[in-house]
Amino acid sequence: FYTDWAWTSYVVFSISQTLMLVVGATYYLTFTGVPGTATYYCLIMTVYTWVAKGAWFALGYPYDFIVTPVWLPSGMLLDLVYWATKKNKHSLILFGGVLVGMSLPLFNMVNLITVADPLETAFKYPRPTLPPYMTPIEPQVGKFYNSPVALGAGAGAVLSVTMAALGCKLNTWTYRWMAA
Secondary structure, eight states: OHHHHHHHHHHHHHHHHHHHHHHHHHHHHHHHOOTTHHHHHHHHHHHHHHHHHHHHHHHTOOOGGGOSTTHHHHHHHHHHHHHHTTSOHHHIIIIIHHHHHHHHHHHHHHHHHTSOOHHHHHHHSOOSSOOGGGSOOOOOTTTTSSOHHHHHHHHHHHHHHHHHHHHHHHHHHHHHHHHO
């Protein structure tokens, strides 16, 4: 099961993490107006995900790639865009969204490469009965055609622009609510 769905899970987690990062980071970045806030937000989220990683391990899942400091470089890129465009919100949405969407799946793949393949481990250290997710299965040839990084980065780049806009928009909604 794990080996069969590894790339699919990777793409889904890359996109979902990208969207979580870009909404929160742009919200806090535009709320404070201080470049560096996105990186700080990513640091906090990284610590949260480390806690979650402990839970995944406790449950026995081999999903190492869900969690690592892959958020930080993408947050730094967002801060750099905000600083370089002289705090222009529209540039932040367009350039920052695309950069975060394209970079996080790339950093996430560096993570995934370092994970031991469960099937390889299962064959190296056989047990009398293998759990269902370690059962050998035929490789899925040609799934996604090219690379899950390209798929995650392409989808992430498109969706992140919308989510960056949402992050900026949340500020105006917050102010209206406060003024009421």
